Amino acid sequence: MPFDLILRGGRVIDPSQKLDAVTDIAFAGGKVAMVGHALHADGKTVVRDVSGHIVTAGLIDMHTHVYWGGTSLGIDAEEFCRTCGVTTAIDTGSAGPGNFAGFRKHVIEPSQVRILAYLHISHAGIFGFSQRVMVGESEELRLMNPVEAVEVAEANRDLIVGIKVRVGRHSSGTSGIVPLEIALEVAEEVGMPLMAHIDHPPPSYEEVIARLRPGDVLTHAFRPFPNSPATAQGTVKRAVREARERGVLFDIGHGQGSFAFKTARAMLANGFAPDTISSDVHALCINGPAFDQVTTMSKFLCMGMPLTEVIAASTVNAAMALKRPELGSLKPGSVGDATVIAIREGQFDYVDVVGEHLTGNRKIASEGVVIGGRWWHPN
Structure with a gap:
């Protein structure tokens, strides 16, 4: 099966499959096509190295x-x-x-x-x-x-x-x-x-x-x-x-x-x-x-x-x-959406609605998204 996109080498965390592993994830035809190691890319496949990052369902x-x-x-x-x-x-x-x-x-x-x-x-x-x-x-x-x-x-x-x-x-x-x-x-x-x-x-x-x-x-x-x-x-x-x-x-x-x-x-x-x-x-x-x-x-x-x-x-x-089980998962056949995140460490200020501040040592940061099986950003 030819793939449109492969996210290579990220830590894939998908609670829908109880999956937490460093692996590849491939997309084709707007859907998740395959999750596995060293997935093959042909000449038309876009490959993005996401090693060191976490990949989740969109x-x-x-x-x-x-x-x-x-x-x-x-x-x-x-x-x-x-x-x-x-x-x-x-x-x-x-x-x-x-x-x-x-x-x-x-x-x-x-x-x-x-x-x-x-x-x-x-x-x-x-x-x-x-x-x-x-x-x-x-x-x-x-x-x-x-x-x-x-x-x-x-x-x-x-x-x-x-x-x-x-x-x-x-x-x-x-x-x-x-x-x-x-x-x-x-x-x-x-x-x-x-x-x-x-x-x-x-x-x-x-x-x-x-x-x-x-x-x-x-x-x-x-x-x-x-x-x-x-x-x-x-x-x-x-x-x-x-x-x-x-x-x-x-x-x-x-x-x-x-x-x-x-x-x-x-x-x-x-x-x-x-x-x-x-x-x-x-x-x-x-x-x-x-x-x-x-x-x-x-x-x-x-x-x-x-x-x-x-x-x-x-x-x-x-x-x-x-009631949309096709979302929120990286199982093959699911909608081809994914989010790439990083967990940054440091001192981060968070505030709630009553003005209380919390200093946290971690911050989830978005590093990019896949929508419909393709790397995405607005025009």
């Missing part, structure tokens, strides 16, 4: 906002992904049923980076999110659009992976838990998972997770007080453990206000690692405190989470949550 950022130009919080997916090693960006509710068509035509379809989306239950998605205007789209129940959300989700199953809703004092105001109930009804109707945002109460963390089903995702799961999953004594709340036991998934969604080292230390100390690590990158946090996906991953690495688990939380675990 990183998946489970929580981004990339409706660039369509919403005030959107960032450019291609530039973001080129610099932080992400090959699949999951947009979480930037667009709703009233404006998803524009998101698809003007951003998703032209993008060389894969963009999948959770569809917002609110008609125009997250439309009022900027430095000067902050309107919680779930505050106004007249904007809830379940009928058209079902229609749009059904018509765009190739791109829409689930339904998104934001609840909390800043996003749903006095509407409380009602938008979540509406979103769950839509998710049930279309047979898709739901991703729920949570911020300050009301509603409480416990009220939200009590309603989530197996396979549904709570994002901002390691947020600071109030609505933290950890108790004041540093234990994990019983309701949180019970939700995981019945299959609720816990995603980081760092963002501008939703990740605290104090919470993360308590959760990790109790053996409660996140299912997925994501940045919640948007226009207001891309320059800090979230920055990007590899920075968010680095924070967990520096708090003691094993590298293989950090990688799994950004590859195979995310793919399973999205």
